[in-house]
Each structure stands twice: as structure tokens, then as C-alpha cells.
Amino acid sequence: MSTISIESVTKRFPNGFEALKGISTEIAAGSFTVILGPSGAGKSTLLRLLNGLEIPSGGSIRIAGEALDKGNLRKLRSSVAMVFQQFNLVDRLSVVTNVLTGRLAHRSWVGSVFYLFRTEDMDIAQQALARVGLTDKAWSRADKLSGGQQQRVGIARALAQRPKVILADEPVASLDPVSSEEIMGLLREIRDRDGITVVVNLHQVDLAKRFADRIIGMNSGRVVFDGPPAELSPQALRTIYQREGMEHDNHLDLALAYA
Numbered sequence: 001m002s003t004i005s006i007e008s009v010t011k012r013f014p015n016g017f018e019a020l021k022g023i024s025t026e027i028a029a030g031s032f033t034v035i036l037g038p039s040g041a042g043k044s045t046l047l048r049l050l051n052g053l054e055i056p057s058g059g060s061i062r063i064a065g066e067a068l069d070k071g072n073l074r075k076l077r078s079s080v081a082m083v084f085q086q087f088n089l090v091d092r093l094s095v096v097t098n099v100l101t102g103r104l105a106h107r108s109w110v111g112s113v114f115y116l117f118r119t120e121d122m123d124i125a126q127q128a129l130a131r132v133g134l135t136d137k138a139w140s141r142a143d144k145l146s147g148g149q150q151q152r153v154g155i156a157r158a159l160a161q162r163p164k165v166i167l168a169d170e171p172v173a174s175l176d177p178v179s180s181e182e183i184m185g186l187l188r189e190i191r192d193r194d195g196i197t198v199v200v201n202l203h204q205v206d207l208a209k210r211f212a213d214r215i216i217g218m219n220s221g222r223v224v225f226d227g228p229p230a231e232l233s234p235q236a237l238r239t240i241y242q243r244e245g246m247e248h249d250n251h252l253d254l255a256l257a258y259a
Contacts, residue, residue, distance in 0.1 A: 096125050
């Protein structure tokens with residue numbers, strides 16, 4: 001059973017740049033998928049389409065069997081949570097208040113505008129903080145936490161949404177190696193324990209090979225590799241990271257070095 005179905009999806013921006021060129025794939029429910037590729041490959045655009053932050057220029061996307069379109073964005077967004085590279089926290093608010101924003105999709109328009117939360121929401125937020133090991137930081141300001149802790153708050157916010165899918169866009173790009181390992185392990189534990197489908201954009205080949213069930217490689221807006229980590233050979237990495245018309249590419253060198 002697929003949680004996400006992507007059919008012939010294209011994305012062209014007003015300046016004429018075509019970020020996605022006919023992407024078709026399915027992502028199984030309860031899987032842990034990593035999308036690899038150089039900057040500009042279309043990874044972030046694809047995740048923004050899956051979360052309804054962008055609308056496809058062509059093709060279709062279905063989440064849990066329902067078409068993603070302007071008419072049901074709010075409904076589908078309630079089941080798809082996003083974890084961001086730069087955390088996207090409100091610095092001046094407490095940690096628990098940031099986590100509570102994950103409940104907004106489940107509240108009325110008035111409740112969303114005025115941040116009106118119920119006792120049930122607070123219980124869910126506290127449970128989410130316990131899952132990421134930050135119960136003792138609940139009433140700290142978000143900007144007083146380390147980068148790794150802030151990303152844990154981002155993951156707790158996603159958990160508080162009670163989603164079917166978690167999308168993580170370069171969630172460890174701003175973190176040190178130890179924190180990166182912890183965040184990837186936490187996302188994997190969430191998949192294993194909760195059965196939530198996890199899709200992660202990464203640059204780090206070594207982390208992709210260790211944590212993913214499946215790796216999708218993208219280059220220039222197209223899928224150029226799709227398979228288990230064991231099949232991510234040096235040749236496959238060349239296909240993913242080699243930039244068109246460039247004989248020597250630092251992205252490719254780094255990918256091969258950490259493979």
C-alpha cells in the first residue's frame with residue numbers, strides 16, 4: 001500500500017526554470033525513504049509539493065489515496081508534517097508553545113488565529129517532548145536551545161500533529177556530526193515505533209545508507225536512481241551527483257568520499 005503516489009509531476013516556476021521534469025514514483029506506507037541529490041536537483045521542491053507548499057505545474061499527487069489539490073490542502077496538511085533545515089521555530093516563544101503549533105491544523109480557523117489550545121493539546125505536546133527527550137526544556141525559550149535541541153523541538157512539533165507522513169528537508173544540514181546522528185536515529189525510531197512514513201532529503205550519503213530503507217537519487221529534476229542502500233554503488237553516485245557538462249565536480253568527490 002502506498003502512502004504517497006506521484007504521477008508525472010512537473011514544476012515550472014514563473015522565471016521559466018523547470019525544477020521537476022515528469023517525476024513518477026510511489027512511497028510505501030511505513031517506509032523510511034531518503035532522497036539524495038546535489039543542490040538544485042529538485043529535492044526541496046518535491047517535498048514542498050508533497051506538503052502543499054507548492055502546486056505542481058503538471059501531473060498529480062495523492063496522499064493516502066486522496067488527490068492533493070487546492071480544495072483539500074488544509075485537510076491533507078493535517079496528516080503531513082514538515083521538519084525544516086532551519087527549524088522554523090518562533091524564538092521568543094517557549095518550547096512547548098512551539099510544539100503546540102503542531103496542533104493548529106486540528107483546530108478551527110478562530111482557534112488557529114488566536115492559538116486556542118485544549119487540555120488535550122497540551123497533553124499531546126508534553127508527550128511529544130518526552131519522545132524527543134526535552135521534557136525539562138518545555139518552558140525554556142526556543143532560542144536558548146542548541147541547534148540539535150531546536151531540531152528535536154521541530155520533530156516534537158511534527159509528532160504533535162499526529163501525522164501519517166513526516167517530511168524532513170535537510171534536517172541535519174545545520175548540525176554537528178553527533179547531533180546529526182541523533183536526529184536521524186530519532187526519525188528512524190519514530191518510523192519503527194509509530195509506523196509513520198518518513199521521507200528525508202539529505203546530502204550525507206553515509207547517513208542515507210545507514211538509516212534508509214530506500215534511496216531515491218535525483219539529478220536535474222529527474223529520478224536517476226531508485227533502490228535499497230546496498231545498491232548505491234560508486235557508479236550510481238556518479239549518476240546522481242555528476243553535473244551536466246562538468247568533468248570535475250566537488251559534489252561528486254564528496255559523495256564518493258563518504259560512500
